[in-house]
Amino acid sequence: MTSNEEAIAARIKELRESIAYHNHRYYDLDQPEITDAEYDALVQELMRLEEQYPQFKSTESVINQVGGQVNPAMGVVSFSPPVLSLNNVHNADELHEFYNRVGQMLAEDTPKFTCELKIDGLSVVIRYHEGQLVQAATRGDGLSGEDVTQNVRMIRSIPQILHQPVSFEIRGEVYMPRSAFMALNAKREEEGQSVFANPRNAAAGSLRQLDPAVTASRELSAFFYQIRQWTQDSQFSSQITTQHQALEFLRTVGLPVEPHFAYCESFDEIMDYVQKWDSKRQTLDYDTDGLVIKLDDLSKQAILGETQKAPRWAVAYKFPPEEVLTEVLAIEISVGRTGVLTPTAILKPVHVAGTTVSRASLHNEDIIRERDVRVGDFVFIRKAGEIIPEVVRVEKTLRPPHTVPFEFPKTCPACGSDVVRLPGEAAYRCTGGMACPAQLREALIHFASRDAMDIEGMGEKTVDLLLNAGLIKRVDDIYRLKEEDLLKLPRFGKLSAKKLAQSIEQSKSRSLSRLIFALGMRYVGQRVASLLASHFGTMERLEAATYEDLLAIPDVGERIADSVVTFLSQPLNKEVIANLKSLGLKMIDDTISGDQDGSQKVLSGQSIVVTGSFVQMPRKNLEAWIAQLGGKVASSVSSRTAMVIAGDKPGSKLEKAKELQVPILSEQEFYERMANLGIRYSQ
Ligand SMILES: NC(=O)c1ccc[n+]([C@@H]2O[C@H](COP(=O)([O-])OP(=O)(O)OC[C@H]3O[C@@H](n4cnc5c(N)ncnc54)[C@H](O)[C@@H]3O)[C@@H](O)[C@H]2O)c1
Ligand SMILES: [Zn+2]
Numbered sequence: 001m002t003s004n005e006e007a008i009a010a011r012i013k014e015l016r017e018s019i020a021y022h023n024h025r026y027y028d029l030d031q032p033e034i035t036d037a038e039y040d041a042l043v044q045e046l047m048r049l050e051e052q053y054p055q056f057k058s059t060e061s062v063i064n065q066v067g068g069q070v071n072p073a074m075g076v077v078s079f080s081p082p083v084l085s086l087n088n089v090h091n092a093d094e095l096h097e098f099y100n101r102v103g104q105m106l107a108e109d110t111p112k113f114t115c116e117l118k119i120d121g122l123s124v125v126i127r128y129h130e131g132q133l134v135q136a137a138t139r140g141d142g143l144s145g146e147d148v149t150q151n152v153r154m155i156r157s158i159p160q161i162l163h164q165p166v167s168f169e170i171r172g173e174v175y176m177p178r179s180a181f182m183a184l185n186a187k188r189e190e191e192g193q194s195v196f197a198n199p200r201n202a203a204a205g206s207l208r209q210l211d212p213a214v215t216a217s218r219e220l221s222a223f224f225y226q227i228r229q230w231t232q233d234s235q236f237s238s239q240i241t242t243q244h245q246a247l248e249f250l251r252t253v254g255l256p257v258e259p260h261f262a263y264c265e266s267f268d269e270i271m272d273y274v275q276k277w278d279s280k281r282q283t284l285d286y287d288t289d290g291l292v293i294k295l296d297d298l299s300k301q302a303i304l305g306e307t308q309k310a311p312r313w314a315v316a317y318k319f320p321p322e323e324v325l326t327e328v329l330a331i332e333i334s335v336g337r338t339g340v341l342t343p344t345a346i347l348k349p350v351h352v353a354g355t356t357v358s359r360a361s362l363h364n365e366d367i368i369r370e371r372d373v374r375v376g377d378f379v380f381i382r383k384a385g386e387i388i389p390e391v392v393r394v395e396k397t398l399r400p401p402h403t404v405p406f407e408f409p410k411t412c413p414a415c416g417s418d419v420v421r422l423p424g425e426a427a428y429r430c431t432g433g434m435a436c437p438a439q440l441r442e443a444l445i446h447f448a449s450r451d452a453m454d455i456e457g458m459g460e461k462t463v464d465l466l467l468n469a470g471l472i473k474r475v476d477d478i479y480r481l482k483e484e485d486l487l488k489l490p491r492f493g494k495l496s497a498k499k500l501a502q503s504i505e506q507s508k509s510r511s512l513s514r515l516i517f518a519l520g521m522r523y524v525g526q527r528v529a530s531l532l533a534s535h536f537g538t539m540e541r542l543e544a545a546t547y548e549d550l551l552a553i554p555d556v557g558e559r560i561a562d563s564v565v566t567f568l569s570q571p572l573n574k575e576v577i578a579n580l581k582s583l584g585l586k587m588i589d590d591t592i593s594g595d596q597d598g599s600q601k602v603l604s605g606q607s608i609v610v611t612g613s614f615v616q617m618p619r620k621n622l623e624a625w626i627a628q629l630g631g632k633v634a635s636s637v638s639s640r641t642a643m644v645i646a647g648d649k650p651g652s653k654l655e656k657a658k659e660l661q662v663p664i665l666s667e668q669e670f671y672e673r674m675a676n677l678g679i680r681y682s683q
Helices: 003-028 036-052 092-106 178-190 199-207 212-217 235-239 243-252 267-283 298-304 365-371 437-448 460-468 475-480 483-487 494-507 512-518 526-536 539-544 547-551 558-569 571-582 619-628 652-659 667-676
Strands: 076-078 113-119 122-129 132-138 144-146 168-175 221-230 262-264 288-295 314-318 323-335 340-352 355-361 378-384 388-394 419-421 428-430 607-611 632-634 643-646 664-666
Touching (some): 092 267, 092 288, 092 298, 092 314, 113 243, 113 267, 122 199, 132 144, 168 199, 178 199, 178 340, 199 212, 243 298, 288 298, 340 378, 365 388, 437 460, 437 475, 475 571, 512 526, 512 539, 526 539, 539 558, 539 571, 558 571, 607 619, 607 652, 619 632, 643 652, 652 664, 664 667
Parallel strands (some): 355 388, 607 643
Antiparallel strands (some): 076 144, 113 262, 122 132, 122 168, 168 221, 288 314, 323 340, 323 378, 340 428, 378 388, 419 428
């Protein structure tokens, strides 16, 4: 080999590996790392090199393969004949070449075509038997796909039973409407989950699920465009001789068919269709990445046949992706209603895919870092999934001097509280909770809800009225509301104002456990709230608790401990709690101030080991008292032991406790701790 040939061979190898890697990201994981245009450029370069240097050509080459791997856990469906892909053209010249080639092969001057929109979703093959849906599969690698029958049954627009008892195997595209995609991503962003790159990936990720319930929870639709084969002869099969008849037939039997297909009798008509849809497709609620031009006559299709990868009788005309260059004027951080911080690039306005764009999502810190987007940079903007503008990449050659890497803020732009990034999440969150104006509405609704402070009459609607009237700026303002204020609210009469004022007043005596839950600390649900209330007994002690104190409680892990300590150390949160206290809310656990039955279960749920001999009371009395306070007396020390009470001559249990870092209290310390909670021994 010459050195030039060696370099070519190396480049071909590199391209094949890179394409195989991106195929895997795209088809198997539904998580592409590069845009389709970037991917297509790799494929084109490889095809060109293989053309030019046929000595390096291989039938095994990635460009002859269809799709990705099949996940065997989903069940495998095999196809005969194989389910193929399409060859692409990118401009009018290439399309004309295709048109001429078909004409030549058929020895015909004006072959007729059906033009369709190319839906950007994922390909499915569905079998109907006598009108009943019996099986559905993804395209997979073209020879076999994943069995998604149960998942497809969850898609409302795909009928289980057709209007006619036909038996056939058809092909279509499952997609996620743009509106559903935007709503899904907005929700995922709010929840701190990763977002889907585009509707195609969202559709694929939603359909390729082991649990059909996940598919059911996502809004998916489908369009069908091909009768692959008839599996039983019927009067219909012989009547359908063209592609446009096939589409009409699919529609007649009740299947969804994309309505904008056109029968074209000349190349000019095809070009009219191309021009019309180049921009008009942006008005649809589904993504289209091109058009498909198909020889209309089915018997002529059979004459042309197919190659290993694609039919010779059809071609995909791909629209150029619109990417435009613009300047980043600022990076803005907004706070969502659950406290998630979302970065947005503020752009010098540009025209992309039919609209003017002046903002683009940067999703989260990792993405900003990975793409190294800076204020002052020139960036390429693209409509991801053709709809949400996204910063694709930075044009580094145009970077002005003195730009600095973007620093994610350490505090919330809405309230100034610290922000945290929780393990496993992509998003930062404000820890200001009920003190953060961005989160106030949610915080109020949660605070007043039935399981929290149970303020009757203060549901979502009332919360909105109160906020609109400017009566509440912070959670503690609830307890400053007067009946006269409430009377001013729209639709509030004397009676309803009085009732709401009463239920607010009544809520002051809710248990400490409810109050802790009502504060809305992350990871502190009802169960953990009640655990904290009974363990600490008072709000004051909870506020004073360290991370280690919290971790020492059985069932409290690092996540909870961290969340509680961070929340309670925010000055604004402290202020709200102090105000709630002075406004008369109960800050002591019920069980300590004494329930009706007099029981004071401050130790409930705790496993306690008693060792050694005791001075102030016999050991068995101490043990009985612990049990009476709800504790469980255990005989050996483990990592789940809440504390060890050590008397004289404690023995090996003490060593074990030290080793496991279990808190050790002397007899005296234990009595003092109880006394602090207002509990004295009485038998
Ligand atoms: N970004 C990446 O990393 C990456 C990786 C691999 C592939 N890709 C992209 O995937 C595409 C290649 O995938 P492909 O092999 O599925 O081919 P394709 O998407 O280019 O075309 C074939 C597909 O079009 C679909 N289709 C939609 N409407 C149709 C209609 N009316 N008639 C017929 N078919 C219709 C069918 O599902 C068929 O499988 C390229 O656009 C490529 O850029 C991207
Ligand atoms: Zn905040």
